[in-house]
Amino acid sequence: MASVPARPGQSTTAEDTLARKSRDENIVSGGHLVAAALKNEGVDTIFTLCGGHIIDIYDGCIDNDIRIIDVRHEQTAAHAADGYARQTGGLGCVVTTAGP
Template identity: 60%
Template sequence: MGDMVTGGQLVARMLKKEGVRHIFTLSGLHVAPIYAGCVEEGIQVIDTRHEQAAAHAADAYARVTRGVGVAVVTAGPGVTDALTGVANAHAASSPM
């Protein structure tokens, strides 16, 4: 068999293809493979203290840079904690 590619590597490769240079996150075990893939692809991982902060930071990044803002959050409460930032981005048509 050839070299195996992880799901995290695939996510990171697609983010890079879309021009993403930074992701905002609160570290969690479910998304650790994405971090590893991002490091391999040269995407900077910016760790925050709360998922809501990660979502708002990704939204602000998108608005300021006019690029794609990416928040990576873990399952369960990580997703629900990020909802306010996602809703604000959606309401403003921000490319988050």
């Protein structure tokens, strides 16, 4: 599969991609609202199975200093969140994407 070339003068590093904002700075996404609510409830870590439906939540978590731990299966995320809650006394939070 061929990669899409960058525009002249545009870097293709992950850091540069993250630095570019594709949305209006004055608009708060639903994902940022979710992350802010999680932070407000004391969540400092989420266990997740990555998917396109929840990318805005990840962006919000990054902006709210919530650690993201990506796993390979929903059950793994649930077990990890349970263990985390038991060991820390805090909240265990799972965020997963839509299924097939």
